[in-house]
Amino acid sequence: MDTKTNFSRTTIALHWLVAATIIGLIALGIYMVETESWHLYDIHKSIGLLAFVAILARLAWRWRNGLPQPVRPVSRLEHVTAAAAHVVLLILTVVLPLSGMLYSGASGHGFGIFGWEIFPSHHSGDQAVPLSPQWSDIGQSMHGFLGYLLLTLIVLHAAAALKHHVIDKDATLKRMLGRTSD
Numbered sequence: 001m002d003t004k005t006n007f008s009r010t011t012i013a014l015h016w017l018v019a020a021t022i023i024g025l026i027a028l029g030i031y032m033v034e035t036e037s038w039h040l041y042d043i044h045k046s047i048g049l050l051a052f053v054a055i056l057a058r059l060a061w062r063w064r065n066g067l068p069q070p071v072r073p074v075s076r077l078e079h080v081t082a083a084a085a086h087v088v089l090l091i092l093t094v095v096l097p098l099s100g101m102l103y104s105g106a107s108g109h110g111f112g113i114f115g116w117e118i119f120p121s122h123h124s125g126d127q128a129v130p131l132s133p134q135w136s137d138i139g140q141s142m143h144g145f146l147g148y149l150l151l152t153l154i155v156l157h158a159a160a161a162l163k164h165h166v167i168d169k170d171a172t173l174k175r176m177l178g179r180t181s182d
Ligand code: HEM
Pocket: 011, 015, 018, 019, 020, 022, 023, 062, 068, 069, 070, 082, 086, 087, 089, 090, 093, 154, 157, 158, 161, 162, 172, 173, 174, 175, 176
């Protein structure tokens, strides 16, 4: 379990696994949309669905451990801001893949994990036929908007971690790297 001075290996492993996968999925998502690289869509969906499993495990783990306690005494405002930022990050990591599934499912494209079909596609000839154009549009808009919102928050979050390390010179980043003693 997590303490004020140390994070458990599970916390650290889940944080960096999910962080790296999400950063990769955002880059892949933006790239494939901008370059219309249709062959990358199935890879994005497959990794996104696998990431979703790790995200749910992480959420359950965070629920059991509570949010991180500050490594040193901080103002109430700073504590509440950090907790709120972590909660928003956790919520976005759940809602983002769900909106991707909503879009892919409702648009008739379907989704699965590397050939293992989870939600079937709906086609007429070569064309995907939407099951629901409305839900498809909502899912697509949400996925795009929330993807860019999450990217912005991740940049701020990483900047905050660096500020702790370089300016405050406290153990916030070291604790997440597993470099704290005792
Ligand atoms: C280079 C990228 C990143 C760095 C340097 C970084 C650093 C950190 C650090 C130092 C903490 C501990 C904060 C504390 O003790 O109060 C933390 C916690 C957290 N980070 Fe990151 N992080 C990064 C990427 C991400 C990404 C991509 C996400 C998810 C979208 C994320 C979500 C969280 C959450 C939810 C917490 C709360 C603790 C937990 O649930 O594990 N981080 N991060």
